[in-house]
Structures are given as C-alpha cells and as structure tokens.
Amino acid sequence: MKVSRRHFLLGSAAVALSACTGGGSDDSEARPTLPTADPAPAPSSTSATVPAPPLPAGVFGLGVASGDPLPDRVILWTRLLPARGEVPAVDIPLHWEVATDQAFGEVVSSGSSVAAVADGHAVHVDAMNLRPDTRYWYRFRAGDQVSPVGRTRTTPADDAAVAGLRFGFASCQNYQSGRYGPWRDAAASDLDLVVFLGDYIYEGAGSPVGRGVVRSHRGGEATTVAQYRDRYAQYRSDSDLQAAHAACPWAVVWDDHEVDNNYANDRSEDASVPSAAFLERRAAAYRVWWEHMPVRLPHPDGPNLRIYRTQRFGTLASFLLLDGRQYRTDQACGDRTLDASPACPEVTSPGRTMLGAEQEQWVGEQLAASTATWDVLANQTVLTNVMLGQAVLNYDQWDGYPDARRRLVDQLRRGGKTNRVVITGDIHLGAVGVVTHVDGAIRTPVATELVGTSISSGALLPVGTEGLISGFPDVRYANLRNRGWTRCEVTPEAWTAQYRVTDDETSADAPLRTDATFVVRPNRVGAERQ
Numbered sequence: 001m002k003v004s005r006r007h008f009l010l011g012s013a014a015v016a017l018s019a020c021t022g023g024g025s026d027d028s029e030a031r032p033t034l035p036t037a038d039p040a041p042a043p044s045s046t047s048a049t050v051p052a053p054p055l056p057a058g059v060f061g062l063g064v065a066s067g068d069p070l071p072d073r074v075i076l077w078t079r080l081l082p083a084r085g086e087v088p089a090v091d092i093p094l095h096w097e098v099a100t101d102q103a104f105g106e107v108v109s110s111g112s113s114v115a116a117v118a119d120g121h122a123v124h125v126d127a128m129n130l131r132p133d134t135r136y137w138y139r140f141r142a143g144d145q146v147s148p149v150g151r152t153r154t155t156p157a158d159d160a161a162v163a164g165l166r167f168g169f170a171s172c173q174n175y176q177s178g179r180y181g182p183w184r185d186a187a188a189s190d191l192d193l194v195v196f197l198g199d200y201i202y203e204g205a206g207s208p209v210g211r212g213v214v215r216s217h218r219g220g221e222a223t224t225v226a227q228y229r230d231r232y233a234q235y236r237s238d239s240d241l242q243a244a245h246a247a248c249p250w251a252v253v254w255d256d257h258e259v260d261n262n263y264a265n266d267r268s269e270d271a272s273v274p275s276a277a278f279l280e281r282r283a284a285a286y287r288v289w290w291e292h293m294p295v296r297l298p299h300p301d302g303p304n305l306r307i308y309r310t311q312r313f314g315t316l317a318s319f320l321l322l323d324g325r326q327y328r329t330d331q332a333c334g335d336r337t338l339d340a341s342p343a344c345p346e347v348t349s350p351g352r353t354m355l356g357a358e359q360e361q362w363v364g365e366q367l368a369a370s371t372a373t374w375d376v377l378a379n380q381t382v383l384t385n386v387m388l389g390q391a392v393l394n395y396d397q398w399d400g401y402p403d404a405r406r407r408l409v410d411q412l413r414r415g416g417k418t419n420r421v422v423i424t425g426d427i428h429l430g431a432v433g434v435v436t437h438v439d440g441a442i443r444t445p446v447a448t449e450l451v452g453t454s455i456s457s458g459a460l461l462p463v464g465t466e467g468l469i470s471g472f473p474d475v476r477y478a479n480l481r482n483r484g485w486t487r488c489e490v491t492p493e494a495w496t497a498q499y500r501v502t503d504d505e506t507s508a509d510a511p512l513r514t515d516a517t518f519v520v521r522p523n524r525v526g527a528e529r530q
C-alpha cells in the first residue's frame with residue numbers, strides 16, 4: 001500500500017519536476033529556477049491552472065522550517081515575505097516537494113498549498129506518507145521562485161528501539177541583545193531535533209544600539225497582529241536562525257515574551273490593563289506565533305490555543321511539551337525578584353497553579369502511561385528549589401507556586417522512576433539541578449533538571465550571584481555569564497548534555513565552546529559532571 005502510493009507520487013509530480021529542473025544539482029547554493037508554466041500535474045493541485053501573480057524577488061526571504069515530526073509525516077513551513085517589496089494582498093498558490101536527496105532526484109511527496117493573505121502568507125504543510133526514521137530534503141516553489149532547501153527527518157516508529165537521539169534545546173533569543181552565533185553552531189551539529197522552550201521574540205519596543213543593545217527592534221512594543229508579524233519577520237530574517245530551522249525539525253513551545261513579559265493567563269504585566277483588552281492582545285500574539293512556527297496545531301481562533309503536546313522519539317524518549325503561561329495563576333506577592341524577605345502568605349494559598357488543572361492532569365496521565373527510556377518535561381521556568389530560607393527570589397518561577405510544584409513532584413515520583421529529565425529555559429543562565437521531594441528530613445530526588453542558557457538574551461542576575469546560585473543544595477552548576485544552547489546526545493544508557501557557549505554574544509562569528517558536560521543515567525536521578 002505504502003509502496004504503491006509512493007510510486008504514484010513519483011510517477012506524477014516528481015518526474016515532471018525533475019524534468020524541469022534538469023535533474024537538480026548537489027550544490028544547494030545553485031537553486032534551480034522552475035518555469036511558471038510548469039505543467040506538473042500535482043495531486044489535488046491548483047497551481048497548474050491558477051498562475052501566481054507577479055511576485056517580488058526574494059519572496060522566500062524568511063527561509064523555511066519544519067517541525068513536529070512523526071514517524072510518517074512532518075510539518076513544512078514558510079512565509080512569503082521579501083526583504084524589499086510587497087507580496088500582493090491575494091492568496092498565493094505554491095507547490096512543495098520532499099525528496100530523499102538534496103538534489104531532489106527522488107521526490108517522494110509533493111503537492112500544492114496556498115499562502116493565504118489571512119495568515120500573513122504563512123504556509124503549513126503536513127507532508128505525509130513518509131518513511132519512519134528517515135532524513136528528507138524539502139523546498140517550496142511560488143511563481144518562478146524556489147525556496148532555500150530545508151533538511152528534516154521523521155521520527156522512528158513509536159515502538160522502535162532507537163540507538164540514539166541527538167537534539168538541542170534553547171530559549172530566549174532577544175534580537176537586540178546578541179547575534180545568533182549559537183544557532184550557527186546548532187545548525188552545524190547534525191541534530192535530529194531542536195526543542196525550543198520559548199521567548200522566540202521579545203515584544204518590547206526598539207532601543208538605540210549601545211548599552212547591551214547590539215541591533216534594534218523595528219517599531220514600538222508589539223500588541224497588534226501587524227506588529228507581532230513584523231517582529232517575527234525581523235527575527236526570522238537572521239541567517240543563522242534560518243540555518244538552524246533549515247537544518248532539522250523543531251518542536252516549539254512559547255514562554256511569556258511571545259505575548260508580554262511575565263503575563264499570567266489573562267493578566268498583563270501591567271496590572272492596569274483590563275483582562276478583556278489583554279485577551280485581545282493575547283489572541284493576536286498567539287495567532288502570529290502560530291503563523292510563524294512549524295507546528296501541527298489547529299488554526300488559532302481567539303485568545304485560547306492548546307499547545308501542550310507530546311513529541312516522541314521511538315521508545316527512547318518522550319517529550320511533554322508544556323505551556324506554563326496560558327493557564328497560570330498570577331504571580332504572588334507583587335512578582336518581586338531578588339527580595340530576601342520571607343514570602344507573603346499569598347504564595348502558599350491553595351489552588352494556585354502553573355499549568356492549569358487540565359494540563360496538570362494530562363501530565364500525570366502521560367507520565368503514568370509512558371514506557372519510554374527517558375521521560376522529558378520541556379518546561380519554561382526553573383523547577384528546582386532555589387528558595388533562600390523562606391524567601392522566594394523569583395515569584396515567576398516554580399518557587400512562586402509551591403503547591404503546584406508539590407503536585408507535579410508527586411506526579412514525577414509516582415512509580416519510583418528515575419528517568420525523568422526536565423529541560424528549562426526562561427532564566428538566561430545555564431544550570432543543573434535536582435528536583436527533590438521533601439518529607440521532613442527525608443529528601444528524595446525525583447528528576448534531573450537541565451537549565452539552558454539564553455541564545456542571546458542578557459543575564460537577569462548579576463554575575464556575582466553565580467556562587468550563590470551554584471551553592472543551593474539542589475544545584476550543581478551555574479553559568480550566568482555566557483549565552484548559548486545545550487547539545488544533548490541521548491542513548492538508552494546515558495544522556496550527555498554539553499553546555500555550548502559563546503564568549504562574545506555581540507559577534508555572529510565568535511566560536512562556541514563547551515563550558516561543561518554533564519551525564520545523566522536513566523537508573524539514577526542527578527547529573528554527573530564529566
């Protein structure tokens with residue numbers, strides 16, 4: 001069945017396309033230009049009969065991306081937007097193809113789609129009928145223009161034993177505070193997957209270059225669809241970020257800055273903003289996030305969008321991709337930071353939540369049902385306890401939600417499993433922690449936490465507090481100084497995490513180095529430094 005489907009696709013669009021491209025080339029720099037009158041009879045195609053309107057040059061200026069891979073399919077993404085000129089305000093037909101080789105000699109899946117005006121000319125294609133655990137190349141064509149070529153891969157079958165997974169996780173890429181050297185490094189690392197933990201954009205207004213501002217945001221603080229779109233377009237115009245997207249599939253969740261700093265559910269950072277007005281902004285922000293991310297999620301309609309979901313990699317790893325912003329209770333005690341006085345009573349009031357009741361229940365069910373070698377929580381804020389006595393140093397983190405953390409820790413320790421790893425972003429520092437269940441004097445480690453530093457966003461804490469952070473009983477390592485990403489090599493026996501950092505975030509070309517390497521084993525909670 002699968003074979004005949006593949007041959008059908010090969011027999012129609014693919015053969016016609018390879019005839020047009022003259023067989024393609026191994027050199028991905030030499031992008032073939034396809035004639036507009038391409039007669040390719042693509043399945044369910046309209047592109048052959050509805051010619052595209054004239055398009056400005058460089059219409060694939062934001063590159064391509066792929067994401068949410070499954071054993072038989074993967075999401076392909078692009079958005080038509082050139083650096084100069086405008087895309088006509090009409091729906092634009094386009095064609096896509098997936099091949100087993102970079103030269104597109106063997107196209108195994110192809111079809112037509114539409115870059116809709118309503119979506120800002122963003123396109124999501126779910127390319128199906130692919131083989132599991134296989135590398136593919138993909139590209140789009142609109143009018144006579146062909147996109148850059150992206151590389152992606154499907155995941156192994158859900159029940160397949162897997163020898164290894166090489167993935168990276170990252171977060172917090174403020175465009176203003178650094179170049180994307182870490183993405184250049186990640187793009188060159190032959191990864192199977194990137195997990196992005198949020199703060200893809202920062203919503204704030206542009207600041208002049210200087211005092212930690214390396215390059216300026218365009219425009220004021222984003223609050224509307226048009227403004228968020230322009231912000232994503234500016235970020236995605238960066239060639240290192242484009243390269244990282246084109247190198248492998250991503251699994252993406254958001255944090256706060258995709259909407260508004262430290263928002264909580266329907267509460268803006270600015271307490272004077274009425275909930276109804278903030279939800280309108282949230283709807284715009286969620287919609288534009290969806291437009292720009294290679295995600296297999298329903299088209300957003302209004303202020304709510306469920307993005308928490310699983311990403312599996314055979315029997316080796318199961319990622320629970322979490323949303324710690326949309327459902328949370330407002331930060332307690334005025335959302336103070338670095339205040340050493342004892343926490344106000346609000347912080348321990350019962351019922352406060354980080355994930356919301358439904359997501360919490362879902363996490364418990366997923367963990368209980370999982371048979372994966374590694375169960376991974378892809379999470380935003382720090383879960384490890386870093387309280388200073390009775391003081392909460394950052395009310396935005398799990399420390400500010402002790403009752404919710406206790407419930408999550410109970411879920412993590414159920415069944416006595418030792419294979420739980422939490423990967424965390426948001427806090428702009430690299431660290432390793434141990435999530436610990438405390439019952440009087442009995443302390444039981446329940447999960448290992450790997451906190452990744454920011455891609456570019458500046459340190460939130462003074463570098464002098466590094467000793468304080470790494471001195472907490474449940475913390476093994478802290479690096480506040482460096483920007484970077486975390487490279488993970490995961491096998492059934494060991495999870496090796498390399499903290500890749502740059503010493504000059506103002507330079508896109510500065511080399512990255514490994515600041516620290518930690519190894520976690522599935523039968524023991526905690527990471528050992530190598």
Ligand code: FE
Nearest residue numbers: 172199426457
């Ligand atoms: Fe951030």
Ligand code: CA
Nearest residue numbers: 199255256426
């Ligand atoms: Ca954040």
